[in-house]
Amino acid sequence: MNFDAVLIPSRRERNVSAGYWRDQTINDALDACLRERPDQLALTAHRVASGEVTRFTYAELARMADRMAVGLHQLGVRAHDVVSCQLPNGWPFTLLYLACARIGAVLNPLMPIFRERELTFMLNHAESRVMVVPQTFRGFGHAAMLQGLRPELPHLQHLLVIGGTESGGTCFEAALTEPAWERDPEAARILSATRPTADDVTQLMYTSGTTGEPKGVMHTANTVSANIHAYAERLHLGADDVILMASPMAHQTGFMYGLMMPIMLGARAVLQDVWDPVLAAQVIRDEGVSFTMASTPFLADLTRVVGDGASQGEAGVPTLKTFLCAGAPIPGPLVEQARATLGAKIVSAWGMTENGAVTLIRPEDADERAVNTDGLPLPGVEIKVVDADGATVPPGETGQLWLRACSNFGGYLKRPHLNGTDADDWFDTGDQARIDAQGYLRITGRSKDVIIRGGENIPVLEVETLLYKHPAVAQAAVVGYPDARLGERACAFVVPRPGQTLSFEDMVAHFKAHKLTTQYIPERLEVLAAMPATPSGKIQKFKLRDQLQAAPTD
Structure with a gap:
């Protein structure tokens, strides 16, 4: 594979001299752990369905990484070859990455879905x-x-199956983990x-697809490590x-901060393959977990379970x-409840597959910052908000x-014309946002999420935030649809809470009770059983627009 990571060379001198690119790979981090803490527990993996728990010390982790790396080589894998996996969180995932890194x-x-x-x-x-x-998951x-x-799949030479090969392929264990x-x-x-060097492509991850066909995001050790170091320092x-x-x-959140970061810190990782808040609460207690990162539904679930x-x-x-x-955005009441119930600091953040976390609040910040903002830029990150002409706005x-x-990132694989840099x-993020006088960011939506109704921009995030305040609403999204007279109108999609309903009249009354400008109230309501979403839980608004086009309003 010839990786066209064209965004790396021009940035090298600046980032190395600034100390952001340290020219260290995950190999260097694992080798350091092997020297300094070989007997320390490095990884604990929980399989929810079977109850199986597997543990590795750093010495065991390094030995298995070497074993699997040589095994991959025996299968014909060479430097710059792509090894794909569709695995849940678990030790095979971690070890497969470490093995790939050993041989370049x-x-x-x-994503398993x-x-x-x-x-x-x-x-x-x-x-x-x-x-x-896996054979099955x-x-x-x-x-x-x-x-x-x-x-x-003409390029695919080997299909390795974990846990048996009844459906064909080669047994993963027999090929990689059992032979010495x-x-x-x-x-x-x-x-x-x-x-690999720190500037070689080490990870290829496809965008979640909120806007259509996915793009292959290329990262090097320097690009991901620069983020992880700054992230860990911000969070102490x-x-x-x-x-x-x-x-x-298989999403950047889990990969960077659940797989790579613990090894880079010489810390302990605890993996859970299926989200179960009851088990998660027990795992936190049993393993002494001090940090986790997940989306808002995970936080709500854990808070409810611990509270109960x-x-x-x-x-x-x-x-x-x-x-x-x-x-x-994290609802304010959830931050308050989670803070009181879990006793943990709730930190808001924003990031992309192309960059990892870009902004996050500081642990020292007031709790309200997690509700009203997506945080401050990490060291090594600059942000700006511009108008249609490219001029910075106040x-x-x-x-x-x-x-x-x-x-x-280093660019999109085979599509450098889409790099947006x-x-x-x-780099053009494709997001709409504002930055307050203290430098805190607030994402207000994707550029394509902007609705211009009769020449007036509808504040989509504000409308969605109000919808979330309705007691019957579990999820909400507002998208535009064409209108011959006004250019666009707004449609609200909602998923009700169990046992609840929401009518159009209920929605309008709710908005009016909150004094929302009449022109901002959506002209249409669609009630869904579930939102179309990416594997990471982001609502796919382009699919909601497609639904509107398939069933246009009168």
Whole structure:
């Protein structure tokens, strides 16, 4: 594979001299842990369905990484080859990345919910040589699906199946984890010959697809490590922390902060393959978890479970210091309730697959900052909000968000024309935002989410925030649809809470009770059983627009 990571060379001198790019890879971090803390527990992986728990010390982690790396080499994997996986959170995921890094291969994580359409596109676009899947996960036969797709995947040489091969392919354990490949006479040469530099592409991750066809985001060790160091420093995380990751590691959140960050800090990682808030609360207590990151529904679930347990006299989660929430604004009442129930600081953040976390509040900030903002830029990140002509707008005004970051990606695979980065390395995020006088960011929506009704911009985020305040609403999204007279009108999509209903008249009365300008009230309401969403939980508004086009209003 020839990776066209064209955004790396022009930024190198500036980021190295500033100290953001340290020219260290995950290999360097793992080797340091092996020297300094070989017997320390490094990884604990919980499988919810079976109750199985697997643990690795750093010595065991390094040995298995070497074993699997040599095993991949024996399968013909070489530097710059793409190894894809569709795995839940667990030790095979972590070890597969570490093994790829040992020999310079590129890991391409794919969300377990992807099916034939997405996988065919992504595996062919990436020219993946190896695909690793579970035999089954959550009742679905991943191995059988991939076996059926193989005639459409000309680049795929090996299908490795964890937990059996009834549906074809090669047994993952027999190929990679059971043979003592690290004792092979050629092991030392294999493990040293093609170790990647910090500017080589190490991760290929596809965008979640909020706007249509996914794009392959290329990252190097320098781009991801620059972000992780700044993130950990902002949150005061270190080797003594225990980090729980129940968000998918096939998403940037789980990958960077659940897989990579613990090793870079010499800390402990605790993985959970399926979200179960009751188990998560117990895991936090049993493992002494101090930090976790997930989306708002995870926070709401954990708060409810711990609160219910407290009313029954159960222990809380006293070791949990910080819960970082990203992906959507955090409702104020939830922050207050979570703070009181969990005893943890609730931190808001915003980021992208292309950059990792870009902004987050400081632990020292007032709790209201987590409700009203998405935080301050991390070190090495600059942000600006511009108007349609590219001029920076005053504080508090909404416009297009651009950023320039040490963690900005290397480009989109095979699509450099879509990189959205100018000659001065400013990246167009595609988001609308505002920055207050203190420098705190607030995302107000995607550029395509802007609704212009009769020449007036409708503040989509404000309308959605009011909808969330209705007691019958669990999820809400507002999108525009064409109108011959006004240009656009607004439609509200809602998912009601269990046992609740919402009529159009109820919605209008709710908005009027909150004194919303009449011109901002959506002219249409659609009630759904579930929102179309990305694997990370982001609502796919383009699909909502498609629904409106398929069933136009009178």
